[in-house]
Amino acid sequence: MPYAAGMKELVDSFWRAAAYCLHPRVILLSLLPLVIAVAAVLGLGWFYWELAVAGVRTWPEQWSL
Secondary structure (H helix, E strand, C coil), X not given: CHHHHHHHHHHHHHHHHHHHCCCHHHHHHHHHHXXXXXXXXXXXXXXXXXXXXXXXXXXXXXXXX
């Protein structure tokens, strides 16, 4: 019977962990790095888009092949 008791505890801890993943604070802290990365990409794109396009455009023009 120790095996059945161990499995019951394992399943119980799994469901508690799954329920904990649905707490708003856990969801917020999980999505926060994604939000920061998207904001950084949009900000850098806003300020450096023309410079990046000009650099990509001149690179093939200067290529000797």
